[in-house]
């Protein structure tokens with residue numbers, strides 16, 4: 380709207396306007412009007428209707444009182460009141476405009492462009508549109524931001540309506556401006572809170588989804604892994620069991636089916652499958668009291684399978700509070716079988732399945748060390764087949780093999796618990812006898828001679844020459860003992876074979 384015409388914002392004398400306004404109020408019914416906005420409307424109507432209303436006024440003193448009241452009503456409203464002429468000039472504005480905008484009523488009336496002065500840059504275009512509507516005689520309201528003199532934006536709602544004379548002619552436009560700042564601030568705070576909540580919700584959904592993905596990956600891992608995983612909580616109830624655990628222990632159902640089951644029930648089911656069940660129960664009691672990771676424990680099942688078990692207490696992050704215990708079981712049957720096969724290959728003679736020379740030396744050393752510690756005697760008996768080469772040559776290598784296997788089988792039958800049998804060379808064997816005594820050695824030597832001589836294969840004549848010596852009486856070391864037993868055996872060969880001899884120092888001869 381265009382600037383006001385004069386310096387003052389009243390375009391007719393104040394006394395005249397107030398009195399005319401009061402007359403209009405009386406005429407229109409003040410009781411219906413009620414508020415400051417209506418008072419301003421009445422004032423505006425008075426401005427429009429001009430001096431004719433003066434006809435209804437009373438004495439001079441009453442005029443003065445009414446004018447003061449009307450002025451008071453117009454000037455003390457919470458919002459600013461404005462009156463524009465029909466051609467858009469600001470004719471009057473109440474002092475409350477200073478509270479809203481920081482500009483005095485005089486400054487507003489004098490402003491060359493009221494919108495530029497009062498309205499925030501962002502809303503100026505909108506304000507001009509609204510003005511054009513008002514000028515076109517529309518009634519309406521619009522929300523916009525004023526720009527306070529001190530820089531802050533102030534949200535307001537403007538109510539505007541045309542004021543017409545009795546003939547319908549546009550006399551002026553009346554506008555009320557009410558501050559919306561408090562409501563807007565609350566609204567903005569609310570919006571910010573909602574936005575913050577949405578952000579928080581988005582974030583938590585993001586983490587939830589990440590968590591779900593993480594769980595899926597972990598679940599997939601635990602489902603395919605061959606290790607049996609069992610988690611038992613601090614109340615000793617199952618919280619998790621993966622499919623491999625059910626397979627390994629032969630537990631029926633699913634992992635969910637075990638949820639909440641007491642660990643004692645699982646232990647009982649496990650113990651029913653174990654070879655040394657009581658040992659395992661003791662082991663479980665011991666590790667339950669340990670905080671850290673337990674040592675691997677090997678379990679032998681009655682069905683021949685072997686399991687390895689490790690467990691560890693799980694504590695709450697950053698504390699020592701126990702959340703329960705994680706048990707991991709691995710079926711090591713195949714691994715053990717493979718390593719036992721390797722060990723057998725390394726220690727045993729593949730033809731006779733007797734311990735080989737390598738194992739013989741190990742056993743000899745540990746046997747001598749044991750005898751030394753226990754102050755006991757250990758005996759070494761060596762025997763070699765007589766005329767084995769001719770058997771090979773005449774009957775074939777295959778028959779020779781059969782003879783070797785037959786010798787191993789028959790001598791294995793005559794050795795006792797404290798005696799170990801070895802094949803130390805082609806047709807050469809040894810027996811290590813712990814806690815040996817002379818009589819037992821002689822009896823064993825004779826049994827060997829007799830057993831070998833009794834073997835009948837393809838009409839071959841089979842016999843053995845046997846010699847023995849003892850530690851520490853005949854030899855003080857491993858090498859010396861081997862040499863002494865060997866020499867006794869050769870003495871038996873020299874003595875005609877198919878007999879036994881002890882070492883030369885003792886001077887014993889064939890039985």
Ligand SMILES: Nc1nc2c(ncn2[C@@H]2O[C@H](COP(=O)(O)OP(=O)(O)OP(=O)(O)O)[C@@H](O)[C@H]2O)c(=O)[nH]1
Nearest residue numbers: 763764765766767768769771776777779780805806
């Ligand atoms: N069939 C077979 N023969 C073997 C094996 N290992 C060694 N031999 C043979 O065993 C024979 C051992 O011969 P000797 O002990 O020296 O000869 P011997 O005829 O027994 O002579 P004496 O011991 O003096 O009676 C050799 O001919 C070897 O080839 C084997 O695994 N299988």
